Every structure is written in structure tokens, then in C-alpha cells.
Amino acid sequence: MAELEELSSIGGGIWISYNSVLTSLTGLEGLSSVGGDVEINDNDALTNIAGLEGLFSIGGNFNIGSNDALTSLTGLEGLSSVGGIWIHGNSALTNLMGLEELTFIEENLLIENNYALASLAGLEGLTSIGGIGIYGNSAL
Numbered sequence: 749m750a751e752l753e754e755l756s757s758i759g760g761g762i763w764i765s766y767n768s769v770l771t772s773l774t775g776l777e778g779l780s781s782v783g784g785d786v787e788i789n790d791n792d793a794l795t796n797i798a799g800l801e802g803l804f805s806i807g808g809n810f811n812i813g814s815n816d817a818l819t820s821l822t823g824l825e826g827l828s829s830v831g832g833i834w835i836h837g838n839s840a841l842t843n844l845m846g847l848e849e850l851t852f853i854e855e856n857l858l859i860e861n862n863y864a865l866a867s868l869a870g871l872e873g874l875t876s877i878g879g880i881g882i883y884g885n886s887a888l
Contacts, residue, residue: 773799
């Protein structure tokens, strides 16, 4: 993704899905805001979200799911506000570290079917949220 290194904002959305050998999001470090949705789904080799450290605002929803090798949300340390979050089906995800700076979720935070998730560590900074749903995380 190095070819996108000059990208600083996206008015609409960004979808990164079904990239079987993608291991990181390196090259997106300059991205600071997305006006629409961010979807990161079904990337079998993705282990973390490194490359999105500069992203501080998502106007729409952040959907991250079915990334089988994803162990952490490291790389989202700059994110402070988002429209909504859906974290689902990431079978190796053990905690939510990387979201420590997140303070505001306009709509819902949904955390479901992340079978290795044993802790909600990383959500300590949340001060305002529209709603929350946590279910099907058998290690929690």
C-alpha cells in the first residue's frame, strides 16, 4: 500500500477486504480522516492495523471482521472519534489495545464472536457512546 502514502483524507469510505496475503496497512500512515465507513474484512494474513496510526476520525462506521490472524488493534492509537464500531469474527484477537485514545462513538459499539477475546483493555478512554453490545466472545 506504499503507493498511497500521500493520501491524507478520504471524503467517502475505504474498503480493504479479501486480500489473502496482506499483512499490514503500511503506506496509509498519512491518512488522518475518513468521512464515510472504514471496512477491513477477510484479510487472512493481517495481524494488526499498523499503518493507520495517523487516523483520528471516522465519520461513518468502522467494521473489522473475519481477519483470522488479527491479534490486536495496534495501529489505531490515534483514533479519537467514530460513527460506530463493529468488531466481529476475528478469531485470534485477544484484547482491544490500540483503541486507548478513542473517546467518542456516536452510535453503537458491537463486539461479537471474537473467540479469543479475553479482555476489553483498550476501551478505558471512552467517555460517550450511543449503545453497546458484547456477545459471543467465549473467552471474555
